[in-house]
Amino acid sequence: MSARRIDGKGIAEALRARIADGVAAFRETVGRPPGLAVVLVGEDPASSVYVRSKGKATGAAGMRSVEHRLADSVSEAELLALIGELNRDPGIDGILVQLPLPGQIDEQRVIAAIDPAKDVDGFHVENAGRLAVGGEALVPCTPLGCLHLLKAELGDLTGKDAVVIGRSNIVGKPMALLLLAESCTVTIAHSRTRDLPELCRRADILVAAVGRAEMVRGAWVKPGAVVIDVGINRIAGGDGKGRLVGDVAFDEVAEVAAAITPVPGGVGPMTIAMLLRNTLVAAHRREGLEEPRL
DSSP: OOEEOOOOOHHHEEEEEHHHHHHHHHHHHHHOOOOOEEEEEEEOHHHHHHHHHHHHHHHHHHOEEEEEOTTTTOHHHHHHHHHHHHHOTTTTTEEEOSSOOTSSSOHHHHHSSSGGGBBBOSSSSSHHHHHTTTOOOOHHHHHHHHHHHHHHHSOOOTTEEEEEOOOOOTHHHHHHHHHHTTEEEEEEOOOTTTTHHHHHTTTEEEESSSOOOOOOOGSSSOOTEEEOOOEEEEEEEETSSSSEOOSHHHHHHHTOOOOEEEEESSSHHHHHHHHHHHHHHHHHHHOOOOOOOO
């Protein structure tokens, strides 16, 4: 068996095209574009690249993109004051503070300061609580993108046995809740789970988000399963430059699974597409408009 590669890049491009249509309709109705503010503290190279990618994608969708770049010496009070200004700005529908933050700043305090209605990362405890009880929430972008990929591949997920490896607030926990909402039977596992390979072999859907390079081996996977690899890990390469791999040993698992996301080109493109989706949804909710069908 050779698994189908789930084309996250292609699926994300199609979604971004629909989002651009939704943005155009919003502008015609409201008279302004949806606005996304991104705050970057410090000069972390990976974060800087990611912020540039977000800004480019936001502009391509027809949204207003606002960037605030702060020195890594900025105080927590100064950052909270900026967030307060963005909360009050009627032209800003989404606020994203790029993580991680410098040690002098409490990340949870910063996340809690963002207006939940503008929390397009979906990290605020109010949005997390709403997701947990099945309410209207802004959902973290990466697990939402994973769900979109699964539904594109499988359609109805009802009754599927799903295993999520990873228990973070950013991916693992919200991923499990999203799968529960689709009527899957869900198990959350992690690096300390006993008999983890045996548990994974029961899964129709396996989501790996544990942050360990190529941890999930081919022998762990049920034949015909769909595997979503959230991991992004850089390992040494023969050329001295290294290469990116996921949490799944791709070549091994591709011989067993029915479908699998590659790294790169799988989940990554969906994360930015879902950020745009969340911004458009937040804009509609703030203006009292019916949400777009995406």
